Amino acid sequence: MVKKYIMTPGPTPISEEVLMEHARPLMHHRSPEFSKIFIEVTEKLKKLFKTTNDLFILTSSGTGGMEAGVTNFFSRGEKVLVVSVGNFGERFKKISSRFGLEVISLDYEWGDAANPEDVKKALDNDPDIKGVMVQFSETSTGAINDIKAIADIVKNTPAILIADVISGLGASDLRADEWGLDVVIGGSQKGLSAPTGIAFISVSEKAWKLNEKSDTPRFYFDLAAAKNYSQKTPPQTPWTPGISIIVAMNKALDMVFEEGLENVFKRHRVLALATQKAIEKIGLQLLVKDEAKRGFSVTSIIVPEGIDAKALTKIMRVKYGVTIAGGQGKLTGKIIRIGHLGYVGIFDVIVAISALEITLLELGYKLEIGSGVSEAERIFVENNYLNNG
Ligand SMILES: Cc1ncc(COP(=O)(O)O)c(C=O)c1O
Numbered sequence: 360m361v362k363k364y365i366m367t368p369g370p371t372p373i374s375e376e377v378l379m380e381h382a383r384p385l386m387h388h389r390s391p392e393f394s395k396i397f398i399e400v401t402e403k404l405k406k407l408f409k410t411t412n413d414l415f416i417l418t419s420s421g422t423g424g425m426e427a428g429v430t431n432f433f434s435r436g437e438k439v440l441v442v443s444v445g446n447f448g449e450r451f452k453k454i455s456s457r458f459g460l461e462v463i464s465l466d467y468e469w470g471d472a473a474n475p476e477d478v479k480k481a482l483d484n485d486p487d488i489k490g491v492m493v494q495f496s497e498t499s500t501g502a503i504n505d506i507k508a509i510a511d512i513v514k515n516t517p518a519i520l521i522a523d524v525i526s527g528l529g530a531s532d533l534r535a536d537e538w539g540l541d542v543v544i545g546g547s548q549k550g551l552s553a554p555t556g557i558a559f560i561s562v563s564e565k566a567w568k569l570n571e572k573s574d575t576p577r578f579y580f581d582l583a584a585a586k587n588y589s590q591k592t593p594p595q596t597p598w599t600p601g602i603s604i605i606v607a608m609n610k611a612l613d614m615v616f617e618e619g620l621e622n623v624f625k626r627h628r629v630l631a632l633a634t635q636k637a638i639e640k641i642g643l644q645l646l647v648k649d650e651a652k653r654g655f656s657v658t659s660i661i662v663p664e665g666i667d668a669k670a671l672t673k674i675m676r677v678k679y680g681v682t683i684a685g686g687q688g689k690l691t692g693k694i695i696r697i698g699h700l701g702y703v704g705i706f707d708v709i710v711a712i713s714a715l716e717i718t719l720l721e722l723g724y725k726l727e728i729g730s731g732v733s734e735a736e737r738i739f740v741e742n743n744y745l746n747n748g
Pocket residue numbers: 368369420421422423425447494496497498499523524525526546
């Protein structure tokens with residue numbers, strides 16, 4: 360028997376309470392029983408986004424939510440500015456190009472975060488830009504973008520801001536309305552620790568205006584259809600939704616609000632800090648050099664010279680049962696990523712660091728055994744954070 364731990368930045372571990380809800384006998388999606396849950400989940404998601412805008416639940420992974428964001432507000436040939444600090448920024452570019460939009464790229468080193476001033480310059484230079492797309496937490500690197508500052512700029516232009524908060528949601532404070540985010544995209548399998556397969560998207564009035572003129576092809580992800588069905592009594596989805604996932608998400612959202620949002624954010628902040636300090640204590644380098652640009656969802660670690668990243672993650676997973684993530688895109692083989700997102704507590708971080716230390720030793724890397732673990736414990740004590748979630 361190998362006891363298993365998922366320490367990736369998505370999917371994240373699911374609590375027993377949420378799994379029990381997921382296992383409930385299937386309800387029909389047009390039944391009053393499901394409608395009640397559907398309404399509750401929509402309202403709770405709005406509370407989490409801090410928005411009163413329309414919010415729709417889509418049955419797809421997060422990428423479907425990104426596709427909905429790209430295809431519902433623009434017309435073929437129109438310009439969008441994609442702010443890219445990693446693999447998911449690149450994905451926004453790919454989706455936009457595939458649907459015939461003209462992509463203007465604002466690229467940064469992977470490990471860096473966007474400079475809002477550059478967004479301002481790009482928008483000033485090109486008043487035809489109709490939308491700006493950006494990640495909140497860029498999961499491929501662990502960096503976080505200051506989307507509040509970016510929104511401050513975009514809101515004074517005719518463009519809309521589309522924010523992918525898929526891995527930042529539930530780890531870092533997000534205020535969609537106060538910050539002026541037009542389209543906000545989240546997913547079930549990250550900070551909420553619900554099963555995979557649901558995305559959600561909120562839409563501002565400014566974005567709806569663009570939707571009326573948009574001719575980009577779409578069918579399954581047509582948000583006007585979603586709006587139409589949401590206005591029925593009771594509210595519904597146009598197509599059969601991931602019923603059991605939504606039922607499970609209801610419980611996951613309850614758990615977040617029972618803990619209290621501020622406590623949830625504090626937990627993520629401390630877990631991220633402990634992970635990052637432990638890694639440095641072991642003698643490894645973090646990909647995101649600037650502490651202020653590190654998010655709280657995932658920590659990216661540069662794989663030291665002479666260590667095979669694939670062998671390292673494989674030993675951790677197969678021998679010790681601890682699944683962490685490798686690098687994506689151009690960082691494949693160069694970094695490993697520890698997720699500390701969702702249903703995770705201090706002992707999950709200890710397990711991940713301990714398994715990493717043991718595996719590194721096994722691969723011939725010189726370190727003081729236990730140094731990372733004791734550093735993580737020191738951070739928990741120093742931050743007066745000794746509850747396991
Ligand atoms: C920031 C971000 N955007 C988009 C996605 C894509 O989501 P999915 O894999 O659920 O399609 C992910 C998933 O890792 C992500 O972290």
